[in-house]
Amino acid sequence: MTYKDEKRGTWYCKFYYIDWTGIRRQKMKRGFKLQREAKEWERIFLEKQSGSPNMTFQALYQLYLEDIQSRLKRSSVNSKSQCVESRVLPFFKDKPINQITAADVRKWQNRLIEDGLKPTTQRNINGQLNAILNFAVKYYGLPQNPCKVAGLIGSSKPKRMQFWTHEEFKTLIACVKNPTHHILYSILYYAGLRCGEALALTPADIDLEKKVIHVTKTFHRIHGEDVITSPKTTNSIRTVPIPDFLCDQIRVYILETYGMKKSDRLIPLVNTSIRIPLNNVCDRAGVKQIRVHDIRHSHVSLLIEMGFPAILIAERIGDTVDMVNNIYGHLYPNRHEEVADMLQALVSK
Structure with missing residues (x-):
């Protein structure tokens, strides 16, 4: 549920959830400027807790981000998050992951190609989406990764390098x-x-x-x-x-x-x-x-x-x-x- 903090002029959400040990807990988060922001935060939090294949891509991405933060260097996490948040999240953000089809992925790939990105950049961005959906297959019950059906785009080989004599x-x-x-x-x-x-x-x-x-x-x-x-x-x-x-x-x-x-x-x-x-x-x-x-x-x-x-x-x-x-x-x-x-x-x- 969301509530107005009259004293601060902001919104907050307060709700119950079942944690991974089966214990019922209460969660509260303050400081939202808009009610819809508080509702969105609560929705994503509960989707992450449920960890089901009908969670949205954004909820899955937050779980993926939390997972890699303890395994990769901060610079690597930052590089991945910049790529995903600028090129992947805007397209798939609110879509349940079990409703993302190979056709959706192909449509998204075509946009990357139409944007004139370098082949190596296309391949890198495609790899980020593939990694996130593989994470869902392995840990959150997604039946298959639609990226594998859609195929690759771009190239792993950069253009021949330039150098000075x-x-x-x-x-x-x-x-x-x-x-x-x-x-x-x-x-x-x-x-x-x-x-x-x-x-x-x-x-x-x-x-x-x-x-x-x-x-x-x-x-x-x-x-x-x-x-x-x-x-x-x-x-x-x-x-x-x-x-x-x-x-x-x-x-x-x-x-x-x-x-x-x-x-x-x-x-x-x-x-x-x-x-x-x-x-x-x-x-x-x-x-x-x-x-x-x-x-x-x-x-x-x-x-x-x-x-x-x-x-x-x-x-x-x-x-x-x-x-x-x-x-x-x-x-x-x-x-x-x-x-x-x-x-x-x-x-x-």
């Missing part, structure tokens, strides 16, 4: 006047860090005597809050040797940044504030625009061009050898003819 990077970096952006681009290009890893660095993470960067964490901005978490994978925790000139650049940058402490973030930027300045300096330098993450790809391209093997590159950038071969394999020269020539030379001796 070393000459292009030198042209670009010469045009960067902001010292913070200058050191960021240099670390991304010459050390191959992910952007979040670079943004999480502190002076204490960099041993200028041993000439190494210790990568142990990553940075995210979540709902306006700066959040430092462990890196993407266990492989991401690594020590990256860096050249003398990069050590010198970092040393000068720290000395010239007033009041920087060992525990301060070396590069106090957020992910979303980097792309536009990068595009602007690309235009000034006459260098093609690439994504921030493609600077890391440029580092790998440089190492491949220098002849380093996949296993060393994987260790340096915090990935697996399989990942390096899958993503960058096309950059390695085809040496099959060289193998044949060397075998011929061996036999001809």
